[in-house]
Amino acid sequence: MAQQGKFRKSKKSDDFNLDNYLEEQSEEAYPTEEQEGFNEESSSFFRNIILVGAVAVASFLWYFDWSPSNAYNFFFAEEATTQQTAGGINIDIPPINIDIPEINVEVDIPEFNFDEVDQGGQAAPLNMSFTDYMAALNDRGYLDNFGSSSLSTMYQNNVPIEYIDELGQAGVLDNFGGTSITTLFTNNVPTEYINQLQAYGVLDNFGGTSISTLYENRVPTEYIIRLRQAGMLDNFGGTSISTLYGNNVPFEYLQALNEAGVLDEFGGTSISTLYTNQVPTSYITQLSESGLMDNFGSTSISRLYSNNVPISFIQGLEDRGLLDNMSSQSVIDAYRIDGE
Structure with a gap:
């Protein structure tokens, strides 16, 4: 009896199914088709990612002529040099900074010599009608510079066409009206003196009366230029400059007053x-x-x-x-x- 109890199957063993057990073991050893498909999809996805990345890197390097240094400089260099490709040749063009120094050109203009100028005398008659006078100015292109009053003033004071033409040829005619030109001519101011004031860039500071005063007092253009260089030319007119020059007032005295x-x-x-x-x-x-x-x-x-x-x-x-x-x-x- 005891031996019979010894070999009796347990209750649990009655539920054991050998077929099911073998099927489970076979599934673990050999994956199903569904599992294999999933694994293949994952592997393909990662391969595609790698391929796309490789193409992107290749395109990026191609854009920079297959030069990793150019690509690095594009993003990280503080001052990347400009690259130009011509016929497959890379040319490095460094930044160009050119400091152009200020150039001061001193024009050597000879000083006006008052003693060499013919002071002239009474103006000679024009020996032409007023209509001919206007026609002569029109032929030279000067008629539009003057109004009827200016034309009458110049004609009545016998201002010759040649004097006006000299001012026009020197490019200073626009600085004066008919009255100023008449003043200059009647005071025997030669066009050479006016031209020199223009050459030194100080003509715009004076009118016809001031220039006549400067010339009559034989004020050299050099004296006027020194006033301009000292920044004091705008403080004085022709009469004041003539007075200062005539009284031999030194520039040092003027500069001391200016600095004060x-x-x-x-x-x-x-x-x-x-x-x-x-x-x-x-x-x-x-x-x-x-x-x-x-x-x-x-x-x-x-x-x-x-x-x-x-x-x-x-x-x-x-x-x-x-x-x-x-x-x-x-x-x-x-x-x-x-x-x-």
Whole structure:
């Protein structure tokens, strides 16, 4: 009995199915068609990705002439040189930076010689009618430059066609009207003097009357050029420049006034008065810095300086409200009475 119990099958073994077991083992050893298809799809997808990537890289390198360095420079270089391909040849063109220095060309223009010019005399008659005068100007292309009043003025003052033509040939006719041309001609200003002012680039600073004044006072163009180079030409007209030149006022004196910011306070005659009376620019500068320039002109300043009146005394009068009621002579008298 015991032995019979020993070989009795268990309850669990009654449910064991050998066919099912063998089928499960065979499926594990040999995958099904569905599983194989899935694996093949995954493998094909990755191969396609790799192929597309390879084509992209090849295209990118082809664009940069198969040069990895060119491709790198395109994205990362700070200053990539420009590449041009011509007939399969790569040409490196570096950036070109050309510093062009400023070129100052000094034109050697001979100084005008006043002694070599014929000063002329009374203008000769034109010996032509007014209609012929206009026709002659029209033939030379100058008629449109003038109105009827200008034409009449030039004709009545016997301004010859040749004089107008010389101005036209020099390219300065547009700078003047009929009255200015008449003034220049009647004052015997030669076109050579006008041409030289034009050559130095200072003609636009003057009209016919100013140029006539400069010429009559024999002011050399070199003197005018020095004023321009010092930045002081716009401060003066023809009369002032002639006065400064005639009184031998040195440029250093003018420059000192300009640097002190008081040059605009005076004209050529006033500056000449100050210089002639040996008033130093320091005295004038102190007046300006003390706010006293509006109280005195050049003659008064010269008188105050000549009488040794110090700026401090003048400032004291201003501080007490007395200066507005006093002339320069009153200031001098007060200074003397106070015992200097």
